[in-house]
Amino acid sequence: MNATPAIAARARSITKSFGDGNSRIQVLHGVDLDAYESEILMLLGPSGCGKTTLISILAGTLTPDSGEVNVFGEDLHLMKKSAITRFRAKQIGFIFQQFNLIPTITCEENVCVPLLIQGYSLSKALPFARKSLEQVGLGEHMKKRSNQLSGGQQQRVAIARALVHNPRLIICDEPTAALDAENGKMVMELFRDLMRQPGRCAIVVTHDHRILPYSDRIATMNDGRILESVPTSQFDFDHHR
Amino acid sequence: MIGASMFRLALKMLFGDTAKYLMLVFGVMFATFLMTQQSSVFCGLMRWTTAILKNAPAPIWVVETEVRQVNQTIAMRDTDLGRVRSVSGVDWAMPLYSGVQNVRLENGSLTVVQLLGIDSTTFAGAPTRMIEGSIEALRQPNAVVVDDLALKRLSPNPAVPLKMGSTFEINDQEARIVGICHAMRSFTGGPFIWTTYERALSYSPPQRKMLSAILVSPAAGKSVDEVAATIEAETGLKAYVNTGFKSSPRDFNTATIFWYVKNTGIPISFGTTVLVGLIVGIAISCQTFYLFVLDNLKHYGALKAMGATNGKLCLMLLTQVSVVGMIGYGIGLGFASLFGLAAIKNTQPPFFMPDIIPIGVLGVIIFICLLASLLGILRVSLLDAAVVFRG
Numbered sequence: 001m002n003a004t005p006a007i008a009a010r011a012r013s014i015t016k017s018f019g020d021g022n023s024r025i026q027v028l029h030g031v032d033l034d035a036y037e038s039e040i041l042m043l044l045g046p047s048g049c050g051k052t053t054l055i056s057i058l059a060g061t062l063t064p065d066s067g068e069v070n071v072f073g074e075d076l077h078l079m080k081k082s083a084i085t086r087f088r089a090k091q092i093g094f095i096f097q098q099f100n101l102i103p104t105i106t107c108e109e110n111v112c113v114p115l116l117i118q119g120y121s122l123s124k125a126l127p128f129a130r131k132s133l134e135q136v137g138l139g140e141h142m143k144k145r146s147n148q149l150s151g152g153q154q155q156r157v158a159i160a161r162a163l164v165h166n167p168r169l170i171i172c173d174e175p176t177a178a179l180d181a182e183n184g185k186m187v188m189e190l191f192r193d194l195m196r197q198p199g200r201c202a203i204v205v206t207h208d209h210r211i212l213p214y215s216d217r218i219a220t221m222n223d224g225r226i227l228e229s230v231p232t233s234q235f236d237f238d239h240h241r
Numbered sequence: 242m243i244g245a246s247m248f249r250l251a252l253k254m255l256f257g258d259t260a261k262y263l264m265l266v267f268g269v270m271f272a273t274f275l276m277t278q279q280s281s282v283f284c285g286l287m288r289w290t291t292a293i294l295k296n297a298p299a300p301i302w303v304v305e306t307e308v309r310q311v312n313q314t315i316a317m318r319d320t321d322l323g324r325v326r327s328v329s330g331v332d333w334a335m336p337l338y339s340g341v342q343n344v345r346l347e348n349g350s351l352t353v354v355q356l357l358g359i360d361s362t363t364f365a366g367a368p369t370r371m372i373e374g375s376i377e378a379l380r381q382p383n384a385v386v387v388d389d390l391a392l393k394r395l396s397p398n399p400a401v402p403l404k405m406g407s408t409f410e411i412n413d414q415e416a417r418i419v420g421i422c423h424a425m426r427s428f429t430g431g432p433f434i435w436t437t438y439e440r441a442l443s444y445s446p447p448q449r450k451m452l453s454a455i456l457v458s459p460a461a462g463k464s465v466d467e468v469a470a471t472i473e474a475e476t477g478l479k480a481y482v483n484t485g486f487k488s489s490p491r492d493f494n495t496a497t498i499f500w501y502v503k504n505t506g507i508p509i510s511f512g513t514t515v516l517v518g519l520i521v522g523i524a525i526s527c528q529t530f531y532l533f534v535l536d537n538l539k540h541y542g543a544l545k546a547m548g549a550t551n552g553k554l555c556l557m558l559l560t561q562v563s564v565v566g567m568i569g570y571g572i573g574l575g576f577a578s579l580f581g582l583a584a585i586k587n588t589q590p591p592f593f594m595p596d597i598i599p600i601g602v603l604g605v606i607i608f609i610c611l612l613a614s615l616l617g618i619l620r621v622s623l624l625d626a627a628v629v630f631r632g
Contacts, residue, residue, distance in 0.1 A: 104257020
């Protein structure tokens with residue numbers, strides 16, 4: 001009998017709106033979502049359905065209007081902003097759609113950034129960054145600036161950066177949106193390999209149906225609500241095509 | 242607290258954007274140069290207004306009651322000299338003639354000079370730095386001592402400057418060079434010529450009263466301020482001390498400089514240029530740094546999302562702006578100093594950079610940098626970390 005995996009991130013009755021008065025837009029309507037340890041959860045849904053808002057709340061970069069957010073046992077909705085910032089620095093890794101690498105520094109220095117934010121010196125951070133770059137297959141490019149690399153390579157640097165401080169939750173926003181099919185596939189294979197570690201959880205927001213098979217579970221969203229959250233093996237690909 | 246590595250990261254972000262970095266440095270450098278150079282030229286010009294006080298040094302200058310600055314000459318009666326000498330606390334008191342006179346060059350052209358007539362016995366008011374000859378030679382007929390500027394200015398051919406023994410005419414009377422000295426340039430730009438008091442009177446158009454000033458030294462144990470006050474009280478004349486700018490409420494240097502500040506457009510002219518430097522510095526630095534921050538906003542947003550606090554990001558911005566400020570300030574001050582060295586070597590334009598100028602300009606540059614960083618800090622502090630997820 002399989003043991004139920006521990007919950008990595010839990011959202012309960014999350015509401016969020018933007019704007020005031022007549023221009024107020026309700027983006028999330030009482031969203032419930034669970035993400036489990038050792039899984040890749042993909043959030044699927046049309047533009048404007050609230051995916052990005054939801055992962056921003058789960059990552060602690062946005063405060064919900066109401067509801068509860070718990071990430072690895074920490075109640076983010078009860079924590080002060082400064083505590084959330086510290087929590088984010090240690091426990092969360094980010095992969096952005098546009099990579100967000102600093103173009104004026106080298107790849108290894110870019111990968112060092114999460115450690116520098118935690119107070120590591122560059123000399124102490126560099127060995128971790130190099131190891132992380134080796135893991136994503138960019139060992140020979142670590143001295144290059146990010147703008148000297150291809151889009152796929154830049155996203156791999158971003159993955160190395162997201163993992164260098166060994167966070168437990170990885171928040172991934174449209175990781176293949178800026179990549180062609182071949183590079184997207186390569187990045188997702190690498191991503192899947194690196195994510196499969198005990199206790200680690202990745203939440204991926206995507207429009208790209210081609211990467212859905214790399215997930216363990218898929219949650220679909222529409223109009224600020226979770227429509228379903230099912231294991232990938234039970235997901236009706238034909239229906240969502 | 243921000244670590245040294247975050248400082249390095251901030252600087253790499255700054256230096257990596259070469260165009261904006263150079264523009265920022267240029268803005269600060271330009272502001273520093275303009276403010277330092279113009280302030281120093283202004284101070285130099287103001288210093289030139291007191292050149293007579295430096296070139297005819299005496300602890301106390303007694304002048305006519307209405308005289309407000311040293312270049313203003315209202316002649317006194319010869320008997321005033323005796324009255325001053327009779328004041329208790331006066332060690333010695335000597336006459337001084339000071340006036341602008343015409344010199345006719347060999348080719349017939351005229352040029353103006355500052356003629357100083359000093360006592361032929363004591364030589365009170367004589368130049369302090371002789372290059373050639375001696376002041377005692379003034380006792381010879383038609384003898385004058387000139388400053389080094391006069392050698393070129395009074396020569397019909399500047400390529401062949403005058404030398405010891407050369408002659409020229411002051412108001413159609415012969416003058417012969419028996420000594421050459423260093424002197425501070427006069428405000429009018431003309432060279433200084435020293436001769437005896439009696440000969441100076443003969444060189445000048447006759448007037449009923451010819452005594453320009455009385456140079457006084459206090460007796461041992463008496464302060465200059467005390468003796469000057471006694472002279473004023475007992476003679477009704479005006480007694481200034483010559484002890485250096487702002488050293489005393491009755492200092493002649495201070496009175497002279499403040500007179501020019503109040504009664505001429507010089508401070509407004511220079512002040513306007515300094516203000517332009519300040520405004521250009523603020524405009525270029527603030528605008529460019531804000532653009533730099535806007536360009537890097539997504540990176541600051543990413544850093545914020547990854548756990549960088551507002552405090553860390555603000556310190557990164559302050560690091561960037563401080564480094565730009567110090568580099569720009571250093572280069573600007575260096576250029577202003579080079580300008581100053583060239584000016585001093587060439588003896589013009591006037592240039593004098595007291596400590597307060599670089600310190601004051603540094604203060605202004607720090608203000609500009611803080612203002613420039615403030616805009617960026619506000620922008621980054623208000624930046625929502627979630628912005629990085631919005632494409």
